[in-house]
Amino acid sequence: MTSLWLWWQGYVTIRLRGPGLERLLNKIADLDIVLFQVERLTSDVVIARLRVQDFRRLRPLVRDSHISVSILDKHGAPFLLRRFKLRGFLAIGCLLSFLLIMYLANFIWFIEVSGNSTLAAETLKEALEDLQLRAGMVRSAVQPRLIEVELLKRFPDLAWAQVEVQGVKLEVILTERDGLDVEQAGPGHIYAAADALITELLVLRGTPQVRDGSTVRKGELLISGEYYDHRGVKQFGAAQGVVKGRVWYEGVGEAALSRWEAVKTGRSHRQYVLAIGPLRVPLGRSYPEETHLREAREWSLSLGRALVPINWSRINYHEVEYVRTAVPRDQAERAAYELAWESLRRQGVAEELVLEERSWVEAVADADGIRVTVQVEVLEEIGLFMTH
Amino acid sequence: MRSAVSHTLKRKFAQTFDLPPAVLLDQAAIHLFGDTEAKIVNHKGLVQYTTTCIKTRSSQGLIEITGEDLEIVSFSSSEIKILGVIRQVMLK
Numbered sequence: 001m002t003s004l005w006l007w008w009q010g011y012v013t014i015r016l017r018g019p020g021l022e023r024l025l026n027k028i029a030d031l032d033i034v035l036f037q038v039e040r041l042t043s044d045v046v047i048a049r050l051r052v053q054d055f056r057r058l059r060p061l062v063r064d065s066h067i068s069v070s071i072l073d074k075h076g077a078p079f080l081l082r083r084f085k086l087r088g089f090l091a092i093g094c095l096l097s098f099l100l101i102m103y104l105a106n107f108i109w110f111i112e113v114s115g116n117s118t119l120a121a122e123t124l125k126e127a128l129e130d131l132q133l134r135a136g137m138v139r140s141a142v143q144p145r146l147i148e149v150e151l152l153k154r155f156p157d158l159a160w161a162q163v164e165v166q167g168v169k170l171e172v173i174l175t176e177r178d179g180l181d182v183e184q185a186g187p188g189h190i191y192a193a194a195d196a197l198i199t200e201l202l203v204l205r206g207t208p209q210v211r212d213g214s215t216v217r218k219g220e221l222l223i224s225g226e227y228y229d230h231r232g233v234k235q236f237g238a239a240q241g242v243v244k245g246r247v248w249y250e251g252v253g254e255a256a257l258s259r260w261e262a263v264k265t266g267r268s269h270r271q272y273v274l275a276i277g278p279l280r281v282p283l284g285r286s287y288p289e290e291t292h293l294r295e296a297r298e299w300s301l302s303l304g305r306a307l308v309p310i311n312w313s314r315i316n317y318h319e320v321e322y323v324r325t326a327v328p329r330d331q332a333e334r335a336a337y338e339l340a341w342e343s344l345r346r347q348g349v350a351e352e353l354v355l356e357e358r359s360w361v362e363a364v365a366d367a368d369g370i371r372v373t374v375q376v377e378v379l380e381e382i383g384l385f386m387t388h
Numbered sequence: 389m390r391s392a393v394s395h396t397l398k399r400k401f402a403q404t405f406d407l408p409p410a411v412l413l414d415q416a417a418i419h420l421f422g423d424t425e426a427k428i429v430n431h432k433g434l435v436q437y438t439t440t441c442i443k444t445r446s447s448q449g450l451i452e453i454t455g456e457d458l459e460i461v462s463f464s465s466s467e468i469k470i471l472g473v474i475r476q477v478m479l480k
Contacts, residue, residue, distance in 0.1 A: 026433040029465040038460035040439055048463075 006036070010052040010076035018067030021046050027061050052078060107277065107309065108137050108170045115174035119155060127154055128172070136277075136309055139165060147172075187236045188387035190223040192216040196245030196382045206239035216245070222383055236388070243383035249349050249376050253339025255332040256369045262293055262320035273313040292317040329370070333361055336372035344376060353378045416446035418477060426453055426470045426477065434468070442470060450480040 016024060021044065028035060028050075036049040050058075055071075062069050084091035111133065113124055128134075131147055144163035151161040151174070160175035190206070198214045206223040210216055225239040269292075271284035295318065300311040337359065341351075356377040364371050419427040432445040437460065442453045458472035 022434045022437055025437070025463060029433075029463060032465060035463040036461065038437070038463050040437055040459075043438075046437070 006051065007076045010074070010078035011036070011049050012052060012055050012071050013047060013049050013073040013075070014055070014058075015070050015072050016046045016048065016067055017044055017070075018065065019044060020065070021067065024061065024065055024067050028058065031057055031061070033057060047072065052076070103277070104309065105168060106139055108133075108139055108142065108165070108168060109135055110169040111135060111172065112169060113172045113174065116176065118176055119157065119174070124172075124174075127151065133170070138278075139168075142170060186238065186387050187225045188238055188385055189221055189225050190239045190241060190243065190383040190385050192218055192220045192222055192243075192245075193382045193384040194218050194245075194247045196247045198222075198243065198245045198382075199379065200242065200244035202242040204240035204242075205237060206241065208241075210243075216382075225388065238387075239385065241383060242381065244379060245382045246355065247378050247380055247382060249344055249347050249378060251340040251343035251347070251349075251374045251376075252371060253336040253341070253343065253374075254364060254369055254371045255336035255339065256327060257329065257332050258324055258326050258368060260322045261325050263323050264293065265319045265321055267319040269317045269319075271315045271317065273315065275309070275311050275313065277309040286315070287317040287319075291319060293320050332370055333372060336361075336370055337374065340372050340374040344374060349376060349378055353380065355379055414447050416444075416448060416451060418451060420474065420477065423455075423474045424471060426474055428453075428468045428470075430466060431468055434463070439472070442468075444468060448479055452476075452478040452480060454478075 018024075025035065025038070025046070025048075033050060033054040038046060038048040040046055052074075058069060084094075111128065113121065113128075116124055128147075131150055133142070133147060142163070142165055144165065147163045148161045151163075151172075152158050157176050158174055159177045160173075162171075162173040164171045164173070195218050196216055198210055198212055198216060201208055201210065201212055201222075203223055205227065206225050207227050208223055209221045216222065222243050223239040223241045226234065226236050229235050269284070269287060271282060271286055273283065274281045295316040296313055297315075298311050298313045340359070354376045357374065358376075359372060359374040362371045362373070363369075414430065416431055417429040419429070421427075428444055428446075428451060430446070431451070432447065435443040435445055435450065437443075439458050440454060440456060442458055442460070444451045453470060453474060453476070455475040456473040458470055458474075460468060461471050462469045
């Protein structure tokens, strides 16, 4: 077994060949030379290891005997350094690689999110990007506690959020709530979450305050937590029940009847950019986006799964002129209708739950555009439990 | 005759002051770690080294270790460390 210290000092593997090897080994030991891993190969061959400085002391011993000594291998730091001395560029390369690795280790290269089952990965990704969290950011810029608090604020469904920086990886560990535990939440009532027409009312605990067919306003009490138990004693607990109703939503979308189109003049310029981490070195001038269309192509250096922050970009700037063109009315209506539906989706309306839909088109004030309003009726659970 | 007297005196001295006799009497010590490692301290030289038998001199006589795949992992003037399957340790 060769220790690290021996490796640092440097050692050689020697072969001793000849008669009476034991006598020579004793003479070597008498000189206070320590031999390591002494292997007997044949009756007249022994292989041993010893420190480099001890090897020179063997010469007088071997000279008087009939034993030949030869070096089979050299190991350790002095030999490695000598090799680097002969290969200067290799040493420089190793040093630069080391420095590069040290530099790259200062950035976050992977973001791993775990524990989200109902929260969409895309939504989380957007939220993290909004919190300035992205691959390639400097590690020291990450503020885990701040991100955790912000995530919990943004997603009330989260019970726990933990942000950990592990080397070049940032781990976001989430735990979602199992759903509101009304027993744990304490006594309370169920209120209307939106203006609606009640279509179904099922009371599991509490006293109903509305009936099927009632029209309710947002925030109105639906099921009270106060009730009388089987002994006739008044109780106040957590109201439980299912309240479904027809809810109306309205979405508005606008679209222009004309648009400005960029038409290429035929003049174009090219620029190259070398990016090393946050440092960008442009080769050639850049042009304003108001008058030029930008077309970029990037080449990044990658090592397996890891992305090295060195990339080379080629940017083509095409000079353009903006020309006003008319948009067909049906096309504009379609675009506005889509925008209105987008607004409905943002309000939480699912298309498959729509019972009835109404829409109408109006011209906007300057007459250069149209507005489409879409009204939908949806059947949904409107009961919202709130503690007292 | 003189060496025998000196030996007896040293042993008595060691017994009186409760000192390890190996130190005063220049005796060899053999340490066995299971049946795979042995260490001979204070030996007086290697006599024979093969993969099945290692013999060393000591002030008590010849120490013979027999076994299989024996290998000297370190060898110095005072200590020999042996690895391998050790079957027998004899003092001759």
